[in-house]
Amino acid sequence: xxxxxxxxxxxxxxxxxxxxxxxxLKGYATHSFASAEDFLSACQPEWHGxxxxxxxxxxxxxxxxQQQLLSRQIPLPIIFITAHGDVAAARAALKAGAADxxxxxxxxxxxxxxxxxxxxxSAYQRDEALVTQEIxxxxxxxxxxxREVMEKVTLGEPNREIARQLGISPRTVEVYKARMMEKxxxxxxxELILLVLSLRKNSx
Amino acid sequence: xxSLRLSxxxxxxxxFLDWVSYIHPLLPLAITPWNPPPGLSLAFLLLFGLRKWPxxxxxxxxxxxxxxxIPAPFAYLAASSLALTTCYSGAAALLLGPLxxxxxxxxxxxxxxxxxxxxxxxxxxxxxxxxxxxxxxxVPPDKFLNSILRxxxxxxxxxxxxVPLLLVHTPFKTIHWRxxxxxxxxxxxxALALWIIFGLEFTDEFKFFYxxxxxxxxxxxxxxxIRGSTLAILGTQLGLIAAVQTGGHKAAAVIELQLLMLALAxxxxxxxxxxTSRRLLESRLLExxxxxxxxxxxxxAGEMTSALAHELNQPLSALxxxxxxxxxxxxxxxxxxxxxxxxxxxxxxxARRAGQVxxxxxxFYRGGIVQRQQISIMAFLKEGIAPLLNRAERHNISIxxxxxxKLPDIRVDRVQLETVLHNLVYNSIDAIAEAxxxxxxxxxxxxxxxxxxxxxxxxxxxxxVPSEVQPQIxxxxxxxxxxGTGLGLAISRSLxxxxxxKIWLDKSFAGGTRFCFSVPVSIPTGNHD
Numbered sequence: 001x002x003x004x005x006x007x008x009x010x011x012x013x014x015x016x017x018x019x020x021x022x023x024x025l026k027g028y029a030t031h032s033f034a035s036a037e038d039f040l041s042a043c044q045p046e047w048h049g050x051x052x053x054x055x056x057x058x059x060x061x062x063x064x065x066q067q068q069l070l071s072r073q074i075p076l077p078i079i080f081i082t083a084h085g086d087v088a089a090a091r092a093a094l095k096a097g098a099a100d101x102x103x104x105x106x107x108x109x110x111x112x113x114x115x116x117x118x119x120x121x122s123a124y125q126r127d128e129a130l131v132t133q134e135i136x137x138x139x140x141x142x143x144x145x146x147r148e149v150m151e152k153v154t155l156g157e158p159n160r161e162i163a164r165q166l167g168i169s170p171r172t173v174e175v176y177k178a179r180m181m182e183k184x185x186x187x188x189x190x191e192l193i194l195l196v197l198s199l200r201k202n203s204x
Numbered sequence: 205x206x207s208l209r210l211s212x213x214x215x216x217x218x219x220f221l222d223w224v225s226y227i228h229p230l231l232p233l234a235i236t237p238w239n240p241p242p243g244l245s246l247a248f249l250l251l252f253g254l255r256k257w258p259x260x261x262x263x264x265x266x267x268x269x270x271x272x273x274i275p276a277p278f279a280y281l282a283a284s285s286l287a288l289t290t291c292y293s294g295a296a297a298l299l300l301g302p303l304x305x306x307x308x309x310x311x312x313x314x315x316x317x318x319x320x321x322x323x324x325x326x327x328x329x330x331x332x333x334x335x336x337x338x339x340x341x342x343v344p345p346d347k348f349l350n351s352i353l354r355x356x357x358x359x360x361x362x363x364x365x366x367v368p369l370l371l372v373h374t375p376f377k378t379i380h381w382r383x384x385x386x387x388x389x390x391x392x393x394x395a396l397a398l399w400i401i402f403g404l405e406f407t408d409e410f411k412f413f414y415x416x417x418x419x420x421x422x423x424x425x426x427x428x429x430i431r432g433s434t435l436a437i438l439g440t441q442l443g444l445i446a447a448v449q450t451g452g453h454k455a456a457a458v459i460e461l462q463l464l465m466l467a468l469a470x471x472x473x474x475x476x477x478x479x480t481s482r483r484l485l486e487s488r489l490l491e492x493x494x495x496x497x498x499x500x501x502x503x504x505a506g507e508m509t510s511a512l513a514h515e516l517n518q519p520l521s522a523l524x525x526x527x528x529x530x531x532x533x534x535x536x537x538x539x540x541x542x543x544x545x546x547x548x549x550x551x552x553x554x555a556r557r558a559g560q561v562x563x564x565x566x567x568f569y570r571g572g573i574v575q576r577q578q579i580s581i582m583a584f585l586k587e588g589i590a591p592l593l594n595r596a597e598r599h600n601i602s603i604x605x606x607x608x609x610k611l612p613d614i615r616v617d618r619v620q621l622e623t624v625l626h627n628l629v630y631n632s633i634d635a636i637a638e639a640x641x642x643x644x645x646x647x648x649x650x651x652x653x654x655x656x657x658x659x660x661x662x663x664x665x666x667x668x669v670p671s672e673v674q675p676q677i678x679x680x681x682x683x684x685x686x687x688g689t690g691l692g693l694a695i696s697r698s699l700x701x702x703x704x705x706k707i708w709l710d711k712s713f714a715g716g717t718r719f720c721f722s723v724p725v726s727i728p729t730g731n732h733d
Contacts, residue, residue: 015522
């Protein structure tokens, strides 16, 4: 499933049906689930898009599903929809990182605007994740020595000093460095530093 | 200025009381068996504050000089006046300060401390007073103890008769006192007891007959609490004094009469206070119960509203989405008729689902009814407002019920219609309390409306309902109160309508608000349900 999908989880069949019809007509791919359990058992790591989630459901409720997704590190943005204007639930949902909290009956314009925002956020997160993955893939191809050289180069150590520390000749350092730059696809020292930094930032 | 007038009034009353109670004096100190002025002084300080103590000194000096005419130099008069002032101001300070005496005078605790302080204060006053004049050479040594005893008992009687009387009947408290046939009989019984004891020759020798005086006192205390008992004590005392004055009762019996007065007063006060504090407790409990009922009813209404919102929002949400989808389908270049028809069908189903929710709710309310019982209108009105009387009194509002005798009994679900009455009266109390109206009165009247219905109206002297609110006054969530839910009148309306009655705002009523509702009367032959 590569295109972004709107996942609808609500125990009220007409609500599910009408939402998926409306969003389908608006050009979104949708996928409905009658319960939180159904969604969890079907959920795939590569799914992306956003989740329209009812709070009050028989069985696992919306807030519990949110916690499950957080602990499984599934980064789908969640838009809560509820027939109860329950402040406490809204607060809990938003504190746990919900994208938004909407009340039924849904205002369609508001719903669509919220979905657009959530999908943008999802796409951005997905891009970030892809970039990180790419850099990590490149780094995985380095030998242990090349990795050592990269760490010292990014710390700003001169070749001579690196050679002394590793007990090899400055010329050999030059060779390792050139191979490392090639594998990392970095054309200059600043570019290399940026790659390493972005990795560190995203892994925090 | 007001304070000065107050003190002047006190001075005049003090000297006057001293003068009228100048009976059977133990000369030359003029110690009288019934001495109300110290009671007046103590009540004066308790009610108007300790800072008024100089008035006590002046009053005592005036009385010593002009009423009692004591043959001693001024220095002794001044010393004795100062001693009296110190003792009674001290007593007042002790009560108001560390003993936290409440001048509302409604608890047995306050009564007990008051009696203890009165006994001690009067004893100290007696010791100081008699000692000063013994020093002046006016009291023969063999009369010393006797004088102290007479002074002490005389002052104690004066205090325990006058102070409770004034505290309980101060003019700034509202007095709901109605003179009824029973009150007349009670007053007559006091007089009868006095006549039996003092009027009939053959009872003179039997002290046993004194006990007769306790009977009317107990009766009055049981019926009217501390308010009644303080008045009864005063009446009995006055009667005793009058009897002694006119009947020429043996002078040797004065100390006996004093002790009788003391016993009567203390008994009456404790009994009256016990009755009053218990009634207070009962009405407080009743009021709390009423508050709780009300809170629960509204909590139930709140829960209901929340559940209703959920039940209605589901179909409404689906309905909105379906209709929006229909709009989108119609804007497409090639209209998919099957999908459009199907979607519209689904929208219709959702609208129907919302309708069913409303229908179920109405059935629920109908199902809550009706346990009708026959009851007289007067009883219904009295019991309906009983839990609110305390609240009304607290806001200084009087509630009057006017109900003609000839009205037939009504046949209603009592809990439900009491809720209606309760709501209306509660609103009236709030309206008057918030508006600070000068006239503070709620009038509940019942009248015949037709052959099979009576009309009950609740009118108040509040600000009235603003004309722009009047049309939707019975709609839910319409409220003029800050903490109101706006459900009271809406619920009242559905309860009245469940009885096939009507509730309306009397727009012709000027000078406040008047709500009326009709109630079916009991028809002996037909089955109404």
